Amino acid sequence: GESVGLHLPTLSVQEGDNSIINCAYSNSASDYFIWYKQESGKGPQFIIDIRSNMDKRQGQRVTVLLNKTVKHLSLQIAATQPGDSAVYFCAEHEEWQFYFGTGTSLTVIP
Amino acid sequence: DSGVTQTPKHLITATGQRVTLRCSPRSGDLSVYWYQQSLDQGLQFLIQYYNGEERAKGNILERFSAQQFPDLHSELNLSSLELGDSALYFCASSPWGQMDTDTQYFGPGTRLTVL
Numbered sequence: 716g717e718s719v720g721l722h723l724p725t726l727s728v729q730e731g732d733n734s735i736i737n738c739a740y741s742n743s744a745s746d747y748f749i750w751y752k753q754e755s756g757k758g759p760q761f762i763i764d765i766r767s768n769m770d771k772r773q774g775q776r777v778t779v780l781l782n783k784t785v786k787h788l789s790l791q792i793a794a795t796q797p798g799d800s801a802v803y804f805c806a807e808h809e810e811w812q813f814y815f816g817t818g819t820s821l822t823v824i825p
Numbered sequence: 826d827s828g829v830t831q832t833p834k835h836l837i838t839a840t841g842q843r844v845t846l847r848c849s850p851r852s853g854d855l856s857v858y859w860y861q862q863s864l865d866q867g868l869q870f871l872i873q874y875y876n877g878e879e880r881a882k883g884n885i886l887e888r889f890s891a892q893q894f895p896d897l898h899s900e901l902n903l904s905s906l907e908l909g910d911s912a913l914y915f916c917a918s919s920p921w922g923q924m925d926t927d928t929q930y931f932g933p934g935t936r937l938t939v940l
Contacts (some may be wrong), residue, residue: 730863747925749827758827760913794841803870808925811881815868 727822734792736819738805741786747808750779750790753818754801760802761771779808827853829918829932837938843904848916851898856880856922858929859891863912868908869917874899875922903937911939 716747728734748766749758764777765772765788772779777792788805804818826875828851838844859871861884870883874893885891888906893899903910913934919927 723905755931758829758917758934761928761929764928772920806868811873811924812883813870813924817867 723764724817725820725822727824729796730797730823730825731796732794734790734799734821734823736790736792736803736821738788738816739786740788740805740807740814742807742809743783743786743816745779745807745809745814748779748781748788749806749808750777750788751804751806751815752801753804759804765773792821795821795823797825799823827930827932829916829930831914831916831932831935833935834904834933835936836919837882837936837940838906839940840906840908842881842906842939843902844906844937846901846903846914846916848901848918848932848936850899850916851930854918854920854930855897856919857893858917858919859885859899859901860915860917860931861873861912862915862934863909868915871901881924890894908925908939909915913926913937 716807749764750762753824763774763779775792780789800823805814806815830849832847852890856875858873862868871885873881877893888904891901914936917929919929
């Protein structure tokens with residue numbers, strides 16, 4: 716199977732600071748990437764996606780950066796809020812398959 | 826609330842048994858996906874259906890099967906259950922079943938415990 720990993724299993728940030736969550740992927744043929752947020756007791760929730768022909772995509776308070784050279788994906792959350800506390804994981808799409816990272820637990824300190 | 830419903834919320838059963846998990850997609854969505862989330866393996870894609878037909882298959886065991894009915898709801902059948910099958914099972918739906926363009930909406934999951 717493919718390897719989609721996360722650099723840090725946990726991340727604590729102060730409310731109002733920016734958060735950066737990283738993800739490494741192994742398959743250079745992957746063409747589409749997604750970041751999901753999963754709150755305790757809930758299903759994953761789509762945050763933002765990016766196609767492999769892009770380097771950066773911005774949403775509301777979130778930015779995804781894709782570095783294909785080093786097969787690295789990052790999620791930046793601006794002005795992190797307590798409601799952002801959750802597990803975040805990336806997913807890569809390749810040939811009718813999705814491969815998911817194990818997740819990073821983000822804790823926002825008030 | 827994503828609009829995707831899953832039943833039951835919790836299921837406790839014994840090894841060797843068979844269970845059926847049910848999923849109703851969002852109104853208008855034609856495609857359903859099943860995922861397994863365990864503590865040691867994270868989230869894994871199992872299988873996808875589109876308008877009643879299997880479209881993609883992931884890491885689904887032979888003991889597991891699924892189907893999508895004419896009313897578009899889906900069932901995941903797990904048989905000969907083992908302790909290692911204990912996990913959260915999520916269903917997701919999307920409008921057109923295009924993995925690389927559709928947004929998938931996840932249900933709340935069914936927690937399966939095999940004793």
